[in-house]
Amino acid sequence: MKAGKDKVISLHYTLTVDGEKVESSHDRSEQLWILLGHGQLIPGLEKALEGHEAGETLEVDVAAAEGYGERQEGQIQRMSKKYFPQANRLKPGMVTVLQLKEGGQRAVTVHKVGMSAIDVDLNHPMAGKALRFDVAIGEVREATEEELKHGHAHAPGAEAH
Template sequence: MKIANHSVVEINYTLKDAEGTVIDTSEGGQPLKYLQGVGNIIPGLEQEMLDKSAGDKFKVVVAPEEGYGPQNPELIQTMPKSAFGGVDELKVGMAFRAQSTDGHPIEVEIVDIDGDQVTINGNHPLAGVELHFDVEVVSVREATPEEIDHGHVH
């Protein structure tokens, strides 16, 4: 069976950046299982999965625009430490949930602390990164009506 929209797909994968550093892998764990065609995985990889079959092995390079998007400079802001009331000690790398200007929840990370000023970044950690995937299709099956209705694998 070839992968089509509303296929349940299991893959083994290794994700690297352009320098070859491993970012994520299913090696040593369970394959990733997802529902094709509903946005469960990044668009660039999902598009490349179409028409593949169990046993297929291939490499895919996904540009930032088809992955986690380019870096958005508007999501990097500097604010006073006082904006983090209730937190005793701020450190680079700490993550917080905040609200975007359009009211949606967003995860931000502290990327710099300079005196009383704290710089946060609301971009996804892989925004702006060219993604290099090694993929092996483990299995493909038709999704159940309930999986299609819910938009994810059960």
């Protein structure tokens, strides 16, 4: 079966940026389960998987525009230190996660640390970066009705929620 929209794919991946390993599913030993065509992956990776089958390995280069987007100017914002759980440990260049008022989280990069406020860069930490994915496809199968309804894949053993 070929990967494509409304198929579920399992995979292992390693993400490399500027020649450095950023993250790898091998570190967690569990495969990632993805419902294709529902925005679970960045567009460039999703496109690259299309038409491939179980057991294949791929090297995928994703340009910033097809990854986490280009960096945008004017995304530096000054915020009170009280919004940062570990404000005193933060240094410029570090990535930290902010809780949003409307719920959810956002990864930001520390730009400058002041006495009572921290300037953060709201660009995604991977914005503007060319991404390299080494992907090993485990399985490709049809999505279940429930998965399509939920808009995500269910890993084995995670069906009930």
